[in-house]
Amino acid sequence: MVKTVTLPLRIEPSIGQTLQEQIYFCIRRSIVEGLLPTDSRLPSTRTLAADLGVSRTTVLLAFEQLKAEGYLVPRPGSGIYIAKELPDRRPALRVVASASTMKHPLLSARGRSLARTRPVDRRSPLPPRPFRVGTPAVDLFPVRLWSQIARQCVRSLSPARLDYSRLAGLRRLREAIAEQMRSRGTSCDPDQVLVVAGAQRGIDLVFHLLLDAGDAVWIEDPGYPGAHSALLSAGAQAVCVPVDPEGMIIDRSTPDSSRVRLAYVTPSHQFPLGMPMSLARRHMLLAWASESLAWILEDDYDCIFHYDTRPLPCLHALDPDGRVIYAGSFSKTLFPALRLGFLIVPSDVVDGFVTARVASDVHPPLLEQLILSEFITRGHYQRHVRRMQQEYAERLHALRTSIDRTGAALRLRPVHSGLHAVADLEGVDAELVCTQAAARKVEVVPLSAYRYGSGSSQNGLLLGFGACKPAAIRASMWQLAAAIDAARRA
Numbered sequence: 371m372v373k374t375v376t377l378p379l380r381i382e383p384s385i386g387q388t389l390q391e392q393i394y395f396c397i398r399r400s401i402v403e404g405l406l407p408t409d410s411r412l413p414s415t416r417t418l419a420a421d422l423g424v425s426r427t428t429v430l431l432a433f434e435q436l437k438a439e440g441y442l443v444p445r446p447g448s449g450i451y452i453a454k455e456l457p458d459r460r461p462a463l464r465v466v467a468s469a470s471t472m473k474h475p476l477l478s479a480r481g482r483s484l485a486r487t488r489p490v491d492r493r494s495p496l497p498p499r500p501f502r503v504g505t506p507a508v509d510l511f512p513v514r515l516w517s518q519i520a521r522q523c524v525r526s527l528s529p530a531r532l533d534y535s536r537l538a539g540l541r542r543l544r545e546a547i548a549e550q551m552r553s554r555g556t557s558c559d560p561d562q563v564l565v566v567a568g569a570q571r572g573i574d575l576v577f578h579l580l581l582d583a584g585d586a587v588w589i590e591d592p593g594y595p596g597a598h599s600a601l602l603s604a605g606a607q608a609v610c611v612p613v614d615p616e617g618m619i620i621d622r623s624t625p626d627s628s629r630v631r632l633a634y635v636t637p638s639h640q641f642p643l644g645m646p647m648s649l650a651r652r653h654m655l656l657a658w659a660s661e662s663l664a665w666i667l668e669d670d671y672d673c674i675f676h677y678d679t680r681p682l683p684c685l686h687a688l689d690p691d692g693r694v695i696y697a698g699s700f701s702k703t704l705f706p707a708l709r710l711g712f713l714i715v716p717s718d719v720v721d722g723f724v725t726a727r728v729a730s731d732v733h734p735p736l737l738e739q740l741i742l743s744e745f746i747t748r749g750h751y752q753r754h755v756r757r758m759q760q761e762y763a764e765r766l767h768a769l770r771t772s773i774d775r776t777g778a779a780l781r782l783r784p785v786h787s788g789l790h791a792v793a794d795l796e797g798v799d800a801e802l803v804c805t806q807a808a809a810r811k812v813e814v815v816p817l818s819a820y821r822y823g824s825g826s827s828q829n830g831l832l833l834g835f836g837a838c839k840p841a842a843i844r845a846s847m848w849q850l851a852a853a854i855d856a857a858r859r860a
């Protein structure tokens with residue numbers, strides 16, 4: 371079906387040109403400057419005349435002149451089209467200025483800092499390549515089921531639903547999330563749940579509302595780049611705290627511990643190293659927060675998928691006096707493009723969090739919330755999670771066995787939960803391996819990419835196993851083994 375283009379025409383009776391000339395010059399300029407694509411159909415002269423409020427003869431005369439000059443061609447029975455071959459065509463007027471000629475003000479100091487941050491890994495092409503970090507099994511998501519629910523939600527929309535929604539998010543979704551939190555060993559009131567546009571937005575919101583410029587924040591090192599960027603955005607000072615096999619090292623004797631306003635942690639599945647924070651270390655962190663009147667932001671990003679052992683209850687469940695703010699996401703359990711997450715906020719500050727949204731995003735998109743709430747309350751969410759639990763266990767097994775089968779020079783650390791593993795390298799630089807792997811269409815990330823302090827970096831790789839099927843994992847491990855050998859020879 372041929373689509374008729376919309377003409378950018380405007381008639382001004384008092385500019386010194388006849389109506390015919392204005393129509394002619396406006397269409398000609400739009401064609402020459404590339405605003406109208408070649409070989410596209412124009413509206414009929416009758417339609418255009420009615421839209422402009424002029425006689426059809428005026429439009430016909432303008433079209434005849436354009437046809438005579440070769441800009442328009444008639445097709446009997448079909449209409450008037452823009453010619454495929456134009457008599458002249460200038461470059462489009464909207465040319466991006468070079469850096470040396472631009473007159474725009476520079477970014478702010480904070481903007482320049484943010485522009486220099488290392489972005490969280492968001493790669494193309496699609497489908498995901500082995501061993502992409504941070505992407506779940508999007509190939510197994512029940513798109514047809516989701517689409518059916520989406521159609522039902524669209525049909526049920528009333529005029530009232532099209533107005534602004536609740537600042538905290540859809541009530542039914544908040545109730546469903548509060549119910550789901552029981553599986554993490556904690557409980558909360560739906561009024562404490564704040565639906566946000568992804569966990570990253572939630573982290574950013576917490577930092578902006580609880581921190582002033584210059585406030586110190588404990589952050590794990592190595593750690594999540596998105597949290598580091600959000601700290602910069604809030605103008606806070608990141609205090610990089612090393613981690614050991616028990617998680618973040620809590621040392622209240624350090625000179626700056628008394629001025630720290632908040633600690634950001636990933637206790638259930640430390641990012642990127644993967645170990646859970648020990649129970650003793652959790653109690654130490656909670657005691658520090660209580661004594662220092664500080665906050666803890668718990669990022670519980672993907673620990674719902676666990677292997678071998680049952681995970682500890684989340685830090686929020688152990689909190690005796692409401693110092694922990696919990697950040698959750700559906701990016702790993704469902705799909706990243708959904709961009710829905712949530713915060714669990716203490717009751718005495720939840721009103722401030724809700725009201726503050728007026729200054730930023732107001733509320734997340736309603737339709738996605740409607741679909742997700744139906745997906746959860748009908749039981750599809752839990753069924754999907756159970757199915758993916760089994761699938762990820764198979765993919766992790768494929769990763770382990772393929773390392774043994776190929777003889778790749780990798781020592782895989784224990785994997786208790788999540789969708790990625792850490793593998794140590796010996797005798798070869800991890801960053802060089804990543805370069806060689808990329809040439810073989812294999813995605814790996816060095817551990818050094820997640821370091822922010824001045825300490826020595828561990829020489830290893832992050833291997834995501836959630837995004838690809840076992841057969842692809844096994845085939846790509848041969849390529850990674852070859853990349854390691856090539857890096858060693860180099």
